[in-house]
Amino acid sequence: AQSVTQLGSHVSVSEGALVLLRCNYSSSVPPYLFWYVQYPNQGLQLLLKYTSAATLVKGINGFEAEFKKSETSFHLTKPSAHMSDAAEYFCAVVKGSSNTGKLIFGQGTTLQVKP
Amino acid sequence: DAGVIQSPRHEVTEMGQEVTLRCKPISGHNSLFWYRQTMMRGLELLIYFNNNVPIDDSGMPEDRFSAKMPNASFSTLKIQPSEPRDSAVYFCASSYSPGQGFKYEQYFGPGTRLTVT
Numbered sequence: 001a002q003s004v005t006q007l008g009s010h011v012s013v014s015e016g017a018l019v020l021l022r023c024n025y026s027s028s029v030p031p032y033l034f035w036y037v038q039y040p041n042q043g044l045q046l047l048l049k050y051t052s053a054a055t056l057v058k059g060i061n062g063f064e065a066e067f068k069k070s071e072t073s074f075h076l077t078k079p080s081a082h083m084s085d086a087a088e089y090f091c092a093v094v095k096g097s098s099n100t101g102k103l104i105f106g107q108g109t110t111l112q113v114k115p
Numbered sequence: 116d117a118g119v120i121q122s123p124r125h126e127v128t129e130m131g132q133e134v135t136l137r138c139k140p141i142s143g144h145n146s147l148f149w150y151r152q153t154m155m156r157g158l159e160l161l162i163y164f165n166n167n168v169p170i171d172d173s174g175m176p177e178d179r180f181s182a183k184m185p186n187a188s189f190s191t192l193k194i195q196p197s198e199p200r201d202s203a204v205y206f207c208a209s210s211y212s213p214g215q216g217f218k219y220e221q222y223f224g225p226g227t228r229l230t231v232t
Contacts, residue, residue: 036223043119043206043223044158090158103148103221105158 006106019078023091032094119224140209
């Protein structure tokens, strides 16, 4: 069975600092992995996705994530945080077959960016 | 191009009343998803339609919940009767999926915040 764990429900960084949001997955098959961002009072927006192509995936707004099979991780990073990055971030994995499975979300990590 | 449209954005109702949430997916998308978000349980998939057909409704909490998709441009989620524990934000999402499944990007609506008193 596939599931996803986000380590740390709240992360606080200073503006300009590195952003690192952690996600570990469990999957018995090659996974499809996603990062979504949710700004206050809005729906979720796709940041990036891994679908078994390149292990380093680049997304929008300067974010990227690296798929590491040996560590079962898909951590999200951004070299320099901006105030506008403050939001909630969700890691998600397709549970089951990529054609019939469900998208399972982690519990989310709230990113605070301090001036 | 308009994104996923949900209405109403906010709904306050009394326990026992019927609640209907509405969703218009992005034109051309053939998959539609209803999610519920709460602090306690996070984001949960309630039901998934592909080409207007319900594919998986195993996430629907109980018989009080029902969802329909009469055509490619409209879906409803109904709760009857509503209970305080149904209070949550309900999201509709759509995607274009050449096959069934979840490996394709989902576009989320702004959500409906439901409060049942």
